[in-house]
Amino acid sequence: MSAHGAPIPMTSRKSGPLKGEAHVPGDKSISHRSLILGAMAVGETRITGLLEGQDVLDTGKAMRAFGAEVEDLGGGNWRVQGVGVGGFAEPENVIDCGNSGTGVRLIMGAMATTPITATFTGDASLNSRPMARVTDPLALFGTKSVGRSGGRLPMTIVGAADPVPVRYATPVPSAQVKSAVLLAGLNAPGKTVVIEKEATRDHTERMLAGFGAEITTELTDEGRVITLTGQPELKPQDIVVPRDPSSAAFPVCAALITEGSDVLVPNIGLNPTRAGLFTTLRDMGANLTYENAREEGGEPVADLRARYSPDMKGIEVPEDRAASMIDEYPVLSVVASFATGRTMMAGVKELRVKESDRISAMVAGLVANGVQVEEGEDWYAVDGKGPGSVPGGAEVQSHLDHRIAMAFLVMGLGAENPVRVDDGGPIATSFPIFEPLMTGLGAQVHRSNR
Ligand SMILES: O=C(O)C1=C[C@@H](OP(=O)(O)O)[C@@H](O)[C@H](O)C1
Ligand SMILES: C=C(OP(=O)(O)O)C(=O)O
Structure with missing residues (x-):
């Protein structure tokens, strides 16, 4: 089932050269973070280029339920009238975060030290994901929570009336956990x-x-030590959202495996904590270059140029790079199946x-499409078939992911036979223009019943 209605089966098939510019959201x-911090500031935050994914x-919607004004001004421009740190009102209804782990975990943190109660839920995928990783550190502030067994949603959070500051070492590498604690702080x-x-x-x-918060990061033997001084007055901001490297990954990887392709993906944020995929692709021998590299709003940005790369080799992806490309492993494993040799992740x-068990989902789909894969609890390895030699031809379950x-x-764009996906509905959560953007480059990808 799609997150928001009936399943949308989709198919992609071998495509001619992909050409042109891909303007990702x-x-x-x-x-x-723009919406949440805007809601916690005093005054009006303006946001340009907001991702309008579900x-x-x-x-x-959740920020409105907590009392902020959130207005869509059209054309990716938004206005948020914040209520200030500690100014959240108690929502009248259950907060539905849909498919979004980031949404629910950050919002739980943001409300956890205000004396209000809120109940959170989501779709079948979100309601199966672990929340104790957030509610455990929130309990140290004095926050209470009651959820389903295993720390799953739906879950009610009772904000601490008298919060104390917290010192917390995250047991899992997770920006969502770190952010929830900082927002509570x-x-x-x-x-x-x-x-x-x-x-x-x-x-x-x-x-x-x-x-305008006082926040420092020190690199020590323990790792990164981030210190936030509580109870600031946050000043509203004008924010220009950079384009998403995790979305750029799809047209970039499509170009690398599709004969004759040459695609430009302009204005991509290359914050080093996000850009691990592009480094990995270059290590594999991808013809991927950064053009017009510059700084924008304190973040490194460049235009990515990806060309067909028939000479890619499998590599061992360094484990310490995982956090900087965590959402890109699914598409990396597709590229790995078009490379020569083994890619070890x-x-x-x-x-x-994540939204699904992505190791299991990728292994199942790769095997069904004729690619050999090996899997362990915290690793998997793809044996590349080489350029143009991935059989394809199977239907894959997307598991609300x-x-x-x-x-x-x-994968279907470079495979010998079409690849079908049982439900492309969830694509709208992060990349609502995926289908027109890809077809605009010349990709044959469409809803199967068309
Ligand atoms: O903080 C964020 O915005 C995100 C953090 C990552 O999750 P984890 O913190 O669970 O690794 C990532 O997978 C997610 O898509 C977005
Ligand atoms: C893991 C992801 O998102 P979230 O955790 O916000 O659902 C993702 O977008 O790949």
Whole structure:
């Protein structure tokens, strides 16, 4: 089933050269944070280039339920009238975060130190994902939570009336956990400290500093030590959301495996905590270049040029790169099946708790389409068939997971036979213009019943 209605079966088939420019939507992580921090600031935040995918729209709806004004001005421009740190009102209804782990976990953090109660739910995928990783550290502030067994949604959070600041070392490499703790720390007195062994995406830290909070990051033997001073008055911002490297991954990878292709993907954020896929592709021998590299709004940005790359070789992806490309493993494993030799992806246990168990979903789909794969608890390895030699021809289950759906639709563009996906509906959560953008480049990807 699609997240929002009947399943939308989709098919992709071998395509001629992909050519042209791919203007992908705004960054999903930064879009969620723009709405949440805008709602916690005093005054009017303006956002340009917001991702209007369902995950982010659900966060916007939630911010309204907590009392902020969130207005769509058209053309990717949004206005948020914030209520200030500690100013959230108690929602009258259950908060439905749809398919979005980022949405629900960050919002739980943002409300956890205000004396209000809120109940959260989501779709079948979100309601099966672990929430204790967030509610455990929130309990240290004095927040209470009751959910289903295994710490699953639906879940009620009772915000702490008298929060204390917290020092917390994250046990899993997760920007969502780190961000939930920092957002909760905003309304606690004193200094909240989060320590992470491995660097995860740092948009929350950068944006909190932009909104005027006192926040520092030190590199120590323990890892990154992030210290936030609580109870600031956040100043509203004008935010220009950079384009999403995780969405750029799809047209980039499609070009690499499709004969004769030459695609430009302009204005992509290349924050080092996000750009691991592109480094990996270049290590494999991909013809992928950065053009017009520059800084915008404090973030490195470049235009990516991807050309057909028949000489890619399988590699061992360094484990310490995993966090910087965590959402890109599905599409990387598709590229790996068109390379020569084995691509080993280890240290990726987190993939098992995304919108689906992404190791299982990828292994099942790759095997069905004639690619050999080996799998362990926290790793999998793809034996490449070489350029143009991936059989394809099978239907793949997307398990309510947008990245699984898009990865296999990319596979079909270079495979010998069409690849079908049982439900492309979830693509709208992060990349609502995926189908027109890809067909605009010359890709044969469409709804199967057309
Ligand atoms: O903080 C964020 O915006 C995100 C963090 C990552 O999740 P984890 O923190 O669970 O690794 C990533 O998979 C997700 O798509 C977005
Ligand atoms: C894991 C993802 O998102 P989330 O955790 O926000 O559902 C993703 O977009 O790949």
